[in-house]
Amino acid sequence: MILEELFSLHKEQTIGGRYLTLESITPLLKKLNTNNQVEVIGKSVFGEPIYSYKIGTGETRIYLWSQMHGNESTTTKALFDFINVLNSGSDFANKLLEKFTFCAIPMLNPDGAKLYTRENANKVDLNRDSQQLTQPESKVLRAAFEEFKPHYCYNLHDQRTIFGAGDTGKPATVSFLAPAYNEGREINESRMKAIDLIVVMNDVLQDYIPGQVGRFDDSFNINCIGDTFQYLGVPTVLFEAGHYPNDYEREITRKYIFFALISGFKALSENDIVVSGINKYLKISQNKVVFYDFIYKNIKINYDGIEIITNFAAQYKEELIENKICFTAYVTEVGELENHYGHFEYDAKGAEYTDDFGGFPKTSQKADFYLNKNIKFVNGLIKR
Template sequence: MLFMDIDIVEYKYEGVSGRYVTTVDLERFYLGLSDLFEICVEGRSVENRDVKSVRVGSGDKKIFMWSQMHGNESTTTKAVLDLLLFLDSGNEMANSFLNAFTLLIIPIVNPDGAFAYTRVNANGVDLNRDAVDLSQPESKILRRVFDEFCPDFAFNLHDQRTIFGVGDKECAASLSFLSPSFDMDRSVNVTRERAMKLIVGIYDALRNHLPNGMARFDDGFNLNCVGDYFQYRGVPTILFEAGHYKGDYLRETVRGFVFRALISALSELEADRYIDNIVDKYFLLPENNKSYVDVILRKVLEPFSGVFWSVSLQYEEVLFNDRILFLPIITEISKKESKFAHVCVNTELKFIVQVSDLNRLIGEKAFEIIDFGSITVNDLLKKQ
C-alpha cells in the first residue's frame, strides 16, 4: 500500500477538533488505545499537570516527536493523535511501521500553556528558547526524554501564523519545513543533510496534495531553540510548521496535511529512500515570507472626508468558554495594499468613529471602529 492511498478521514480522531486542545482531550484519547501503546508520565508542569509520553513499536529505528511546546499550537497535536489511531488500526502499512520503528512521542510538552491557550508556559517562558538554559520543568523533561531515548531522528511539531506565504507567490504557507542550523554560519554537515533529504522526500510525496502550499522556514541559528540544539547534538531534526489553508481557520484541513507529512516521513525512513534524495532540491523550496494578513477591507469610507481606504485586519485568538474566538484587529490603513489577504471584502463599508489621524486606529477592534452592516466574523472566517 502507498501512503497516498490512505483515507485520512478513516483515521481522523473525532474526539478532538478546532484549535483548543488540552491534556483533558489526550486522556480521553488514551483510553481508546490498545495495549500496543505504553503511556508514561515523564514529569509535571509548573502548575502540576502531567507531561506524558506515548511509546509504540519494536523496531530498531528510533523516532522522537513532540508537539505543543507552544500551548496555542495544537494542529500538529491533532495530527499526532490521528497517526496513533492509524498505528493502532491493524493496517498493513501501520504494522510495517511498528516493526520498523520505535516511536516516542510527547503530544503536549506545555500542558499549562495548552490549558491557558498561550505560547509560553505558566512562568511566561517560551520553552523553545530554553533548550540550553533549561530553566523550566517542561524543558528539563523534554531534554531528559531525548537523552534517555537517543533517537535516530527528531520531529519538532509546531503551528505557524497566518501571516506566512510561499515566497513571493499569492499562496498561503500551509506547511513549512526546516532542517535547523547547528551553527551561526548555517553550515551543512551530514546530520543536517539527512534532515534536508527527508524534507525533500516529504515534499515530493505531498506536492500533488498541496501544490504551491509548502515552504521552507527561516534557518537563523539559536542554540536555545530545541530543534537547533538537537541538530547541534548530532540528531537529524525536522521542524514541521502547520499553517493556513483557505477557509481553514480551525485547521482541520491542515491537520490532514500534517498527518500525510508524518506518514510520508516514516515511509521514507522505513525504506531509507530519503538517502538518495538530492539536497539541492531542499534549497529550491521557497522560503516563508511574511506576506499575508487575514482580511483586507478594500472600500472603507471615511465619511467626513469622503475618502475610501483599504483596511487590513489580523485575527487575535482569544480563549472563551473552552472555545477560541477570532477578533479582527486593525493592522494597517492605507490607500495601497501592501500584502496579500486570505479574505478580501469588496463591499463598501464605513468608519463609525472620527479621528484626526486614522493611524490612531491601528490596534483597535475592527467591529468597534467600522460598520460592517450584515457581515459577521463568522462570515469572514468562512469566506474563501
C-alpha cells in the first residue's frame, strides 16, 4: 500500500487550514449521511449540534473524537480524509468495514471551534472534565462511550509548536501517548494494547519523518478523558498533531496523522501487532518544550548605554481576525536560550538591533525590528 498515493486520492479538498468550524464540516456530514449514519447526539453550550458518524459492521468497535479543544483542527481534517477511504469501495476499505465498526465525533466542541479557543463556551477545558462532567459536551462524549462500548478509543488532538522530539533538535510532528490508568503508571493489558498499536504506527512514520515522532508525558490525571477511558479498561491512544517545518497550516502534519490512522487500522485488521512492544514504545523520544517559532542569535543591543551581545526568541500568537487565523509574532524571551531551537533561526553575527518601541527587544512586543538599520524584520521574518 502506497500511503502517499492513498492520501492524494482521498484527501478531503473542501477543508483546510487551521480554522475549521461546524459550518465547514456540515456539508461533508450531509454528503456522508446516505443511510442515516450521521446522528445528532447532543448540543453544545450555545445549542450547536454535536454529530456522530457510524460506519462498518465489524465486531471490533473503534471510538474516535476530534476537536475536543476547539482550536485543534488538524486531526479533524485527517479524520475526514480517512472517512473518505472508508467510503471508497476499495478492497482495503471493505476489509476495514468488515473488521471494524467506527463511531466518530468529528467536532466535539463546536463553540470552541467557532471562537478558536481551547475551552468550550463556558471557558472549561473539556479534557479536564471527565469526572465531574459539568459541561454538555463532556456528557455527550461519555454517553456515546457508554452506549457504543468501544474496544479502542482514539483521542485526537493538536499540540503547540514548542514541542520537540526529545533532544534530537527536530520538532515533534506527531506525538502519541498510551495514557496511564493509575498513579503508578503501571502497564496492564488495556494499556499494553494501546502501546502495541502506537509502536506499529511509529514504525511506519519513521520511514517518513525520522526522529520527528514524540511520546507525550504520561503523568496520571483521572480528570483527563484518555486517562479515564484507560482506567475504565478500554485501550486508548492519544494523538497529538504537531509542527512540521514551515507547515503552520498543518496540511503536511495532516497527512502524517492520516498515515498513522491507516497503518494502525491495517495492522489491527491483519492481527499484525507485535505483542508487548513496551521497549520500542519507551524508545520513542519524550516530548520536550525546546522550540520557539523564531530565534535570533548574536544580536548587539544597547542596554542603558552598555552594548551587549545576546539572543532572543519570538513566538506566534494565533489570533482570529475576521474569520481568519492570523499568526502574529511576539518577543517571548531574551537571553542565552540554551538547549532551545527555533523553527526559524537567524544569526545576526553581531548586527545592532533597533526598533520603534525603545531600542531593545522586550517580551510581549511585536517582533518588528531592524538589524544594522538596513535589514528589516516584520512579524518575525525578513521583509524582502
